[in-house]
Amino acid sequence: MSILELSGVSKDFGGLRAVDRMDLAVEEGSISGLIGPNGSGKSTLFNLIAGMYRADEGTIRFAGQEIQRLPMHRIAQRGLVRTFQKTTVFADLSVFENTRIGTFTRTNASLLDCVLRTRSESAERAASRVRAEEILDFLGLRAMSETLANNLPYGLLRHLEIAIALAAGPRLLLLDEPAAGLNAEETQALMRSLRQIRERGITLLLVEHDMKLVMNICDRITVINEGQKIAEGLPLEVSHNPDVVRVYLGAELEL
DSSP, X not given: OEEEEEEEEEEEETTEEEEEEEEEEEETTOEEEEEOSTTSSHHHHHHHHHXXXXXXXXXXXXXXXXXXXXXXXXXXXXXXXXXXSSOOSOTTSBHHHHHHHHHGGGOOOOHHHHHHTOHHHHHHHHHHXXXXXXXXXXXXXXXXXXXXXXXXXXXXXXXXXXXXXXXXXXXXXXXXXXXXXXXXHHHHXXXXXXXXXXXXXXXXXXEOSOHHXXXXXXXXXXXXXXXXXXXXXXXXXXXXXXXXXXIIISSOOOO
């Protein structure tokens, strides 16, 4: 069953068509990869799915409902959450405080509730603490709860970004180059975390240039070039596709 479906999705920027009649289906419970050369339209496609951009043509369905006209926060509340290429944490807040911010996507307390400290607001505040602590335990960050984000090594900073996204309660998590800047050991730790996230019933769709990670962790891979899909399938199929080798890989990968 597909949790995300794109049909004929296009996006123009002036005279440039960044995404051209894209069809894409992501199966629930899977880890799917989106790869292609720089400038191929991957980030634009992510922005369309997450609601940062509005599609000029086509439909985007999440969990069976169209979302292409919804604002970002409404899409996130439905359970579609994303991370970004560049770190987006609050450097002067602690690991715990950053993670707790992610839980606020799911809160319902009004400004008046917060001012009056109503019973419902207090209950939500307590639940957000528990949720943040559970996520930090899951990702192995609990011991660093009080550490300022600015003092984290880069690999753990990337994990903190994922913690914030998980705190929002996603059904589908979009990861934009999660392994960028990581060394081999950090990349292995990331791969373990991604598999564990999938085991929690969360579907993953990632844009990534680390082909070792993509080919070893993804169930299916979609390749785009110049805004169009040129290949799709299992990692082994994609790695031997002549069009993919020509425009992106340069050589067939040994899996």
